[in-house]
Amino acid sequence: MAERVxxxxxxxxxxxxxxxxxxxxxxxxxxxxxxxxxxxxxxxxVIETSVSPESPELPGCEPSSDPVG
Numbered sequence: 197m198a199e200r201v202x203x204x205x206x207x208x209x210x211x212x213x214x215x216x217x218x219x220x221x222x223x224x225x226x227x228x229x230x231x232x233x234x235x236x237x238x239x240x241x242v243i244e245t246s247v248s249p250e251s252p253e254l255p256g257c258e259p260s261s262d263p264v265g
Contacts, residue, residue, distance in 0.1 A: 197246045204242045208233040 212233030216226035 197243060200246045201239060201242055204239075205234045205237060208237045 209230040213226045213230040216229035221229060
């Protein structure tokens, strides 16, 4: 799950940086825009899509069908 969150953050940052550069922002402005994209990223959605009935369970973790987990 952590790897999926990391990947989502990286993809959001790269896409935002490229968009900012195309809009003419300087490197510093494009970096700030990319960092803001990470801040705006909906991590709940990333996590929800990472934990699905098809996902293999990790040792020591509660099953995904557990109402508490």
